[in-house]
Amino acid sequence: MLRHSSTCRIVLVAFAFCLNATAGELPKIDSAGLNEGDYFSPILSIDREELLNYRQQKVEALRHLGLYPQDYVSTTEIFSGAVDQQPSTKSSGFYLANPHLLIIPSRPGSVLPITYLAPKGNPAHEQTMQHNEQQMRIVYRHVSANHWLYWVHGSGEKIRLWGINARDAGFTHAMLDVEKSRNINISTSGNVVRQPTILKSFFHYGANVSANNLSPAYPDMVVSLDDIYAEETHIYIKLWRGEPESPTQAEDYAYIIQVFPDPDAADYDDLAAKQNFYDAPELDVYDVIINEIFLDFRPNLTLFVALLIAGYLFGKMLEHRHYRSIHRREKELLHIPTTTTWHYDTTREIARVQFAHGGVAVSTDFYKRAIAFFRGLIGGEIKTYSPPLDRAKREALLRMKESCPDCDIYVNCRFQTSAIKHGRRVSCVEIIAYATAIRYKK
Amino acid sequence: MIITNINSVPGKNITEHYGMVHGSTVRVKHVGRDIMANLKNIVGGELVGYTELLQDSRQQALERMTEQAKALGANAIVNVRLSTASVASGAAEILCYGTAVLVE
Numbered sequence: 001m002l003r004h005s006s007t008c009r010i011v012l013v014a015f016a017f018c019l020n021a022t023a024g025e026l027p028k029i030d031s032a033g034l035n036e037g038d039y040f041s042p043i044l045s046i047d048r049e050e051l052l053n054y055r056q057q058k059v060e061a062l063r064h065l066g067l068y069p070q071d072y073v074s075t076t077e078i079f080s081g082a083v084d085q086q087p088s089t090k091s092s093g094f095y096l097a098n099p100h101l102l103i104i105p106s107r108p109g110s111v112l113p114i115t116y117l118a119p120k121g122n123p124a125h126e127q128t129m130q131h132n133e134q135q136m137r138i139v140y141r142h143v144s145a146n147h148w149l150y151w152v153h154g155s156g157e158k159i160r161l162w163g164i165n166a167r168d169a170g171f172t173h174a175m176l177d178v179e180k181s182r183n184i185n186i187s188t189s190g191n192v193v194r195q196p197t198i199l200k201s202f203f204h205y206g207a208n209v210s211a212n213n214l215s216p217a218y219p220d221m222v223v224s225l226d227d228i229y230a231e232e233t234h235i236y237i238k239l240w241r242g243e244p245e246s247p248t249q250a251e252d253y254a255y256i257i258q259v260f261p262d263p264d265a266a267d268y269d270d271l272a273a274k275q276n277f278y279d280a281p282e283l284d285v286y287d288v289i290i291n292e293i294f295l296d297f298r299p300n301l302t303l304f305v306a307l308l309i310a311g312y313l314f315g316k317m318l319e320h321r322h323y324r325s326i327h328r329r330e331k332e333l334l335h336i337p338t339t340t341t342w343h344y345d346t347t348r349e350i351a352r353v354q355f356a357h358g359g360v361a362v363s364t365d366f367y368k369r370a371i372a373f374f375r376g377l378i379g380g381e382i383k384t385y386s387p388p389l390d391r392a393k394r395e396a397l398l399r400m401k402e403s404c405p406d407c408d409i410y411v412n413c414r415f416q417t418s419a420i421k422h423g424r425r426v427s428c429v430e431i432i433a434y435a436t437a438i439r440y441k442k
Numbered sequence: 443m444i445i446t447n448i449n450s451v452p453g454k455n456i457t458e459h460y461g462m463v464h465g466s467t468v469r470v471k472h473v474g475r476d477i478m479a480n481l482k483n484i485v486g487g488e489l490v491g492y493t494e495l496l497q498d499s500r501q502q503a504l505e506r507m508t509e510q511a512k513a514l515g516a517n518a519i520v521n522v523r524l525s526t527a528s529v530a531s532g533a534a535e536i537l538c539y540g541t542a543v544l545v546e
Contacts, residue, residue, distance in 0.1 A: 307484055314485035322487070342448045350453025355445035355522060357500060361493045365486030388486060395488070412448045418526040420492070420534050428489050430496055430534070434524055436446040 048084045051096070051212070055079065059099050066133060067100060067253075068169045078168040081204030081212070088212040092203065095164055095214065100129075102136065102166040103174070103237055103255045104201075104214075105149060105159050135254035145183065145259040146228035161221040161237070163199035164214055166255065171239040174199050175247055176221055177254075180236035185226045196244050197221055233259040311366030319387060326394050333401045338410040338435065345409075349441040356410060357434035358399025361420070362392040389417075389429070396433040404437035411436050443508045444518040444545065451518050454545040460514040464539035465506030468529060469499045499536040500524065507538050516542035 046054075055074040062068070088096065095101060130137045140148040149159050163174055173196040178186060186194070197220050205212050225233065235258075238251030364372075368384040375382045393415060401410065413435035420428050444451055503524075511519050522540035529535045 311484050311486065315487075318485060318487045342450075344452060346452075353444050353446055353452050353454075355447065355504070357524065359493060359496050359500065361489045361496055363486055363489055366484045368486065392488075412446075414447065414523075416524060416526065418528065418534070420526075420528050428492060430492070430526055432496075432500070432524055432526065434447060434522075436448050436452075438452050 046085070048082045051082050052079060055096055055099070058097055062100055065100060065131060067102070077202070078164060079203045081202060083205040083212060086205060086212050089214070092212055092214045099165050099168065100136070102163065102169060102171070102239070103257070104162040104164060105235065105257055106162065135256060137256045137258055139258045139260065141260050142262050144229050144261040145225050145233040148259050149225060149233070150228065157224055159223050159225070159235070161223070162201045162214065163220045164201040164203065166239055167199040167201055170241050171253065172199060173197065173240040173243055174220060175238050176223060177236040177238050181234050183226045183230040183233040184235055185224045194247065196240065196247055229261070231261070307366045308370055311368070315365030315367055319391065322391055326391065326398065329398050330394070333398065333405070336401065336407065336410065338401070338413050340413050342412055344411050344438050345440065350438060351441040352439040354404050354407065354437045355434065356400045356404040356437040357432060358396050358403055359430060359432040360392050360395045360399065361428050361430045362388055363428040364388045392429065392431045393433070396431045400433040400435060407437040407439040409438050411438060443511065445504070445522055445540070446518070446520050447522045449521055451520060451543070451545045456543045456545055458544035460511070460516045460542035460544070462539060463507050463510040463514070463519060463542045464537065465503040465508070465510065466535055466537040467499050467502050467506070468533055468535045469495055470533040496526070496534065496536065499534070500538070503536045503538045507540065511542040514542050516544055518543050518545045
């Protein structure tokens with residue numbers, strides 16, 4: 001499997017939120033509820049019961065934040081897909097352990113958290129969190145929004161927003177507040193962000209990975225940045241605990257993601273600086289697989305060239321082998337005359353007359369087909385198709401002869417070629433040879 | 443039953459003609475064979491599964507033609523022709539036809 005070693009590696013990049021918030025207007029979070037170790041806790045192979053207990057504890061520890069309902073129980077539908085004794089992907093473990101992160105900004109095809117990718121100890125990574133009864137703010141500082149929201153995730157310049165913890169906290173509907181957001185472009189989005197979205201992210205087992213996983217294929221909202229170096233970026237998400245009567249209804253809670261880069265933040269946006277920015281922690285193998293193989297797989301030039309070479313080499317080898325066999329068998333049967341006329345020795349008595357037939361279905365290799373395609377652009381003879389058809393005709397003739405090997409002459413021998421089509425393209429060619437086999441009395 | 447693809451039956455005289463007889467069958471290959479054939483399309487060469495299928499079909503078409511000739515009271519079929527045509531995606535019709543005759 002791709003980058004399998006990374007699963008074995010102990011991840012040293014757990015990064016704590018800096019809780020000493022700088023701004024004064026909102027109270028900072030009591031650090032007693034958020035221990036550093038909790039920020040990154042992959043949960044491996046425990047029973048579903050234990051997993052739910054773990055979640056319950058994490059939520060209890062944050063009770064004072066008032067995010068979750070007082071009667072919260074972890075057996076909500078969000079976690080109904082968790083399976084006994086199965087590992088969790090690292091990112092799903094992370095969000096399980098950090099129930100206060102209501103909305104997950106992440107890259108396409110993955111739910112990898114920013115916090116996980118931005119390692120501890122680099123002063124460029126300052127993440128703070130502020131909250132009160134009406135809102136929670138996650139603030140990223142120093143480097144540009146391009147870094148925090150695009151590069152850190154290695155994304156295709158889209159910010160996908162999932163609401164797994166928001167859903168679990170009892171918020172059923174979310175909507176991007178376009179007026180209160182800044183530097184956010186919703187025009188590229190395929191999702192409806194002008195209407196309240198029903199939060200649907202959930203926790204499930206399996207699909208492409210054998211693990212308890214989030215469902216990254218269905219983001220609740222998708223946005224992008226207007227200006228990657230903007231002085232401030234705000235993603236303002238309104239959350240409701242029930243269906244709002246209108247999009248303008250006051251939210252029950254606001255979740256705000258903010259980026260304030262330093263004035264010289266653009267300096268970070270070259271490749272070398274990116275290397276320094278985060279010293280490339282290996283990605284969670286599951287996330288990589290989902291992102292690069294299952295969602296992003298598409299035919300490419302490398303595959304084409306590989307097939308071309310494989311087709312050429314194997315095709316050549318098989319052709320060579322087949323011709324050797326044809327030559328040997330043709331020699332064995334050469335003593336029996338084969339004609340396309342009806343003439344036979346009428347002076348001799350006939351012992352037996354038989355209908356001899358043989359056929360073969362052949363296809364040509366990828367290399368030859370590619371050459372033929374290019375030839376088709378300019379017209380002319382497709383030389384690469386001659387050998388396979390020649391082989392097939394001779395093989396069919398040999399099979400015809402081998403079907404009645406003990407006769408003295410084959411008369412009125414005929415070939416017939418037909419293409420077996422598959423959709424619009426020809427998938428193979430069948431060649432039949434047939435004749436009348438005559439045996440004289442000895 | 444003697445089958446030839448020439449106008450006569452060598453060594454025998456035709457005493458009676460019964461007219462044209464034919465047999466046909468339409469076959470599709472199954473998915474497994476299809477997958478293998480797709481792989482084979484990369485390296486080229488014979489598609490063994492298809493060959494077998496077409497061989498079986500031809501045999502069946504010939505048998506059907508023979509049945510028809512027998513029903514007419516013939517004991518030979520002359521001037522037999524085979525043909526294969528692609529009638530639908532991945533499906534092939536195998537047809538054989540000839541003239542039923544009585545020989546002695």
